[in-house]
Amino acid sequence: MNTFFFTRILSYCTLLVCLSSATVAAKSGDPLPSWNNGASKTAIMQFVNKVTKKGGADFVPPAERIATFDNDGTLWIEQPMYVQLAFALDRVKAEAPKHPEWKDAEPFKSVLANDMNGVMASGEHGLLELIMATHTGMSVDEFNQIAKYWLTMSKDAKFNRPYTELVYQPMLELLSYLRANGFKTYIVSGGGVEFMRPWTEKVYGIPPEQVIGSSVKTKFELVEGKPTLMRLPEMDFIDDKDGKPVSIQKFIGRRPIAAFGNSDGDLQMLEWATATNRPHFALIVHHTDAEREFAYDRESTVGRLDKALDEAGQKGWTVVDMKKDWKRVFPFQK
Amino acid sequence: MNTFFFTRILSYCTLLVCLSSATVAAKSGDPLPSWNNGASKTAIMQFVNKVTKKGGADFVPPAERIATFDNDGTLWIEQPMYVQLAFALDRVKAEAPKHPEWKDAEPFKSVLANDMNGVMASGEHGLLELIMATHTGMSVDEFNQIAKYWLTMSKDAKFNRPYTELVYQPMLELLSYLRANGFKTYIVSGGGVEFMRPWTEKVYGIPPEQVIGSSVKTKFELVEGKPTLMRLPEMDFIDDKDGKPVSIQKFIGRRPIAAFGNSDGDLQMLEWATATNRPHFALIVHHTDAEREFAYDRESTVGRLDKALDEAGQKGWTVVDMKKDWKRVFPFQK
Numbered sequence: 114m115n116t117f118f119f120t121r122i123l124s125y126c127t128l129l130v131c132l133s134s135a136t137v138a139a140k141s142g143d144p145l146p147s148w149n150n151g152a153s154k155t156a157i158m159q160f161v162n163k164v165t166k167k168g169g170a171d172f173v174p175p176a177e178r179i180a181t182f183d184n185d186g187t188l189w190i191e192q193p194m195y196v197q198l199a200f201a202l203d204r205v206k207a208e209a210p211k212h213p214e215w216k217d218a219e220p221f222k223s224v225l226a227n228d229m230n231g232v233m234a235s236g237e238h239g240l241l242e243l244i245m246a247t248h249t250g251m252s253v254d255e256f257n258q259i260a261k262y263w264l265t266m267s268k269d270a271k272f273n274r275p276y277t278e279l280v281y282q283p284m285l286e287l288l289s290y291l292r293a294n295g296f297k298t299y300i301v302s303g304g305g306v307e308f309m310r311p312w313t314e315k316v317y318g319i320p321p322e323q324v325i326g327s328s329v330k331t332k333f334e335l336v337e338g339k340p341t342l343m344r345l346p347e348m349d350f351i352d353d354k355d356g357k358p359v360s361i362q363k364f365i366g367r368r369p370i371a372a373f374g375n376s377d378g379d380l381q382m383l384e385w386a387t388a389t390n391r392p393h394f395a396l397i398v399h400h401t402d403a404e405r406e407f408a409y410d411r412e413s414t415v416g417r418l419d420k421a422l423d424e425a426g427q428k429g430w431t432v433v434d435m436k437k438d439w440k441r442v443f444p445f446q447k
Numbered sequence: 448m449n450t451f452f453f454t455r456i457l458s459y460c461t462l463l464v465c466l467s468s469a470t471v472a473a474k475s476g477d478p479l480p481s482w483n484n485g486a487s488k489t490a491i492m493q494f495v496n497k498v499t500k501k502g503g504a505d506f507v508p509p510a511e512r513i514a515t516f517d518n519d520g521t522l523w524i525e526q527p528m529y530v531q532l533a534f535a536l537d538r539v540k541a542e543a544p545k546h547p548e549w550k551d552a553e554p555f556k557s558v559l560a561n562d563m564n565g566v567m568a569s570g571e572h573g574l575l576e577l578i579m580a581t582h583t584g585m586s587v588d589e590f591n592q593i594a595k596y597w598l599t600m601s602k603d604a605k606f607n608r609p610y611t612e613l614v615y616q617p618m619l620e621l622l623s624y625l626r627a628n629g630f631k632t633y634i635v636s637g638g639g640v641e642f643m644r645p646w647t648e649k650v651y652g653i654p655p656e657q658v659i660g661s662s663v664k665t666k667f668e669l670v671e672g673k674p675t676l677m678r679l680p681e682m683d684f685i686d687d688k689d690g691k692p693v694s695i696q697k698f699i700g701r702r703p704i705a706a707f708g709n710s711d712g713d714l715q716m717l718e719w720a721t722a723t724n725r726p727h728f729a730l731i732v733h734h735t736d737a738e739r740e741f742a743y744d745r746e747s748t749v750g751r752l753d754k755a756l757d758e759a760g761q762k763g764w765t766v767v768d769m770k771k772d773w774k775r776v777f778p779f780q781k
Binding site for chain 1: 510513587631640641644648654655656658662665666667673674676683689690692693696697698699700701715718719722
């Protein structure tokens with residue numbers, strides 16, 4: 114062995130030491146820097162520490178570390194209206210020239226007149242009609258392109274930002290922290306599954322196959338000889354309230370050990386995740402920050418948090434006080 | 448640095464070299480030892496090589512390496528009857544004392560008299576009735592226990608083996624080979640999803656969340672105050688034929704780049720996987736081995752392979768001749 118080779122080995126070993134020091138430093142750093150120290154952050158970290166401690170009484174094997182997250186109001190904004198509703202309204206306007214009949218028919222007439230009270234007055238049936246008119250009648254691939262394009266081009270009213278920037282920085286850190294600890298992170302949302310899948314991997318690090326949501330029926334058919342999945346104007350599944358535990362079992366086949374939500378629509382998911390003797394964790398994001406985001410709970414029509422807030426109190430679930438617990442809300446708020 | 452440390456570094460480096468040699472040796476070994484050399488094995492390996500070759504024209508990123516497998520007749524036996532039907536018949540017999548009315552009502556009467564012709568004469572409606580009577584009315588957890596217990600206790604008629612031993616060794620190797628090359632392996636079966644999930648991880652290395660199948664509706668409810676998912680006597684989804692591409696999109700949200708089946712029930716899945724400009728692979732297991740397993744295709748009522756065999760020929764899909772291509776069929780056949 115000549116000196117050159119010896120020096121190379123030394124350099125290589127030094128590099129290894131440096132690299133492993135860097136890893137240790139990263140590991141010993143705060144994995145949740147946008148969370149203020151307090152009960153919420155402590156509860157999260159204590160839970161993760163106990164289920165990942167090998168040989169500990171509460172150890173959970175990695176394969177069973179399933180964590181489910183609601184999307185609207187838990188990972189990104191939902192006020193003043195669900196992002197997907199904003200999408201539907203924009204799509205009605207874009208498609209109106211092809212549908213002259215919409216000028217005189219509710220709820221389309223109100224949408225075209227920017228009359229939100231009129232839209233809301235059409236009730237659940239009217240909203241469903243809007244969704245069907247804008248979300249179906251095309252192939253799955255086409256719809257994904259439409260959703261992706263709209264999200265690139267659209268901005269919200271309050272922050273004038275693309276919706277994909279209006280995601281909660283502390284929750285992004287929480288997703289990464291859980292994954293770094295062997296958790297598999299899922300979205301379980303009342304929103305449309307194909308509205309989320311085009312962007313969740315890039316924004317949340319959650320791949321399409323870990324996104325569960327509401328869906329319309331689809332049909333496999335040959336379109337000009339080409340196998341195609343067409344979106345039909347018929348609901349397949351509404352992934353909200355009682356539907357969340359149902360879809361979790363249907364898609365994952367395991368009970369989550371941790372569940373995260375922000376509204377009464379998430380209550381049953383949190384009940385399902387916590388109704389076991391195994392270690393479990395439930396967290397509710399309480400929107401208390403009118404200045405940096407929005408403040409709403411029991412009286413809100415969008416993302417109402419009422420029963421779940423009571424039950425969280427009774428059952429000792431972690432309730433995040435957005436104003437108090439989060440150093441910043443969005444990634445762009447330094 | 449003293450000599451001791453230098454020696455330690457040297458030993459460490461030697462160890463590294465040894466380890467990496469071992470890895471190379473393992474890698475250069477045959478990943479598909481139960482496959483005879485021939486067109487099928489070559490086609491599989493050429494496909495895997497090209498999609499995993501970094502910088503190659505056909506490289507597919509790991510996240511998109513989705514492979515979907517039918518179960519009955521593709522990964523385990525399906526003759527002389529689907530395993531799940533054998534389960535249903537056994538369950539009728541086990542539950543008969545609680546249902547005196549079954550003695551006089553078809554299809555139960557024929558089941559209790561071991562009259563398979565009578566059972567079959569009850570048609571699709573009768574079979575559905577059998578499935579509902581034996582697969583629903585209990586919680587998801589209870590059903591999983593029942594299915595698991597039955598599989599532990601039951602043996603097939605021809606080989607006198609537990610069904611979970613009647614899985615195809617070459618396909619087990621193929622599953623492992625694909626996973627070792629970054630593929631995510633899924634089951635997409637006409638069989639009941641909850642009948643498969645209790646054992647697929649142990650037998651195939653496929654976790655519950657990567658098992659897609661037919662399903663009944665479930666309902667979230669409080670049973671004695673405890674959140675429970677009850678199985679209802681109503682079909683939710685039949686995951687066969689046209690249903691396979693539909694469920695693949697619903698559950699995975701990506702098109703597979705490789706699909707594996709054995710019957711006309713898999714045809715649309717294979718069409719869907721291959722109707723792209725991306726690299727893709729389709730394989731059909733043709734049951735040609737009456738001695739070691741069963742021989743059946745165009746005329747069989749179980750696992751009929753007719754249209755898909757024609758289309759495989761036209762489209763150049765890989766058709767495995769079980770008798771010729773497989774050195775052994777089951778793990779116990781050394």
